[in-house]
Amino acid sequence: xxxxxxxxxxxxxNLFSISGAFWAFSREQFDKAKIDGVKYIDDGMGLFIPQNKxxxxxxxxxxxxQNSTKKHIEKYGADAIIRYEYFNHEQQLGHYYDVKDxxxxxxxxxxxxxxxxxxxxxxxxxxxxxNEAIENDWF
Numbered sequence: 001x002x003x004x005x006x007x008x009x010x011x012x013x014n015l016f017s018i019s020g021a022f023w024a025f026s027r028e029q030f031d032k033a034k035i036d037g038v039k040y041i042d043d044g045m046g047l048f049i050p051q052n053k054x055x056x057x058x059x060x061x062x063x064x065x066q067n068s069t070k071k072h073i074e075k076y077g078a079d080a081i082i083r084y085e086y087f088n089h090e091q092q093l094g095h096y097y098d099v100k101d102x103x104x105x106x107x108x109x110x111x112x113x114x115x116x117x118x119x120x121x122x123x124x125x126x127x128x129x130x131n132e133a134i135e136n137d138w139f
Contacts, residue, residue, distance in 0.1 A: 001076055001084045004110055008068040015060050019053040069110050078116025082108065082125040091126065092133035099123050 016022065020038070024030035025046045034040060039051040049057045072081065082104075086092070089104040099105050099122055111117040133139065 001080060003084070003088070003107075004068065004072055007072050008064055011064045011068065012061075015057065015064065019049060019057045019060070021047065021049040021053070021057055024048055065110055069114060073111070073114055073116065078111070078114070078121065079125050081111065082117070082122055083129055086126060086129040092130055092138055099126055 020035065022033040023046045024033055030048065033048070035050075040048040041051050041054050043049055043054075076084075085104045085107045089102070089107060091102055091104045094102055099119065104126075105122065108117060108122065
């Protein structure tokens with residue numbers, strides 16, 4: 001299984017290309033990537049978007065995430081995605097009942113609100129995964 005980031009990478013790369021957005025983590029990187037005469041919005045964490053393309057970028061980004069989460073769920077199913085993130089974040093080293101205060105839950109943020117990603121189902125899958133980890137001594 002691939003995670004959501006890998007699932008959407010091609011669409012995100014295309015969005016960056018057509019909007020002129022880029023990542024820069026230093027003044028040198030910003031100066032190298034910017035286009036003279038274009039005003040940029042610093043969207044935080046190193047993301048710069050041309051001011052005249054900001055609304056387009058924001059809207060398209062949200063559409064990509066929304067459509068991709070639906071496709072990801074259709075391809076793998078909620079339980080498999082939750083299970084993947086549980087073991088990917090080594091949640092068994094924490095405890096299954098710390099659901100909302102876990103990196104695993106935060107990794108599922110894009111899915112919350114979708115069918116199968118209700119807190120009760122996430123807690124159920126966490127408990128199943130935790131019990132599997134105990135049975136197999138995955139600590």
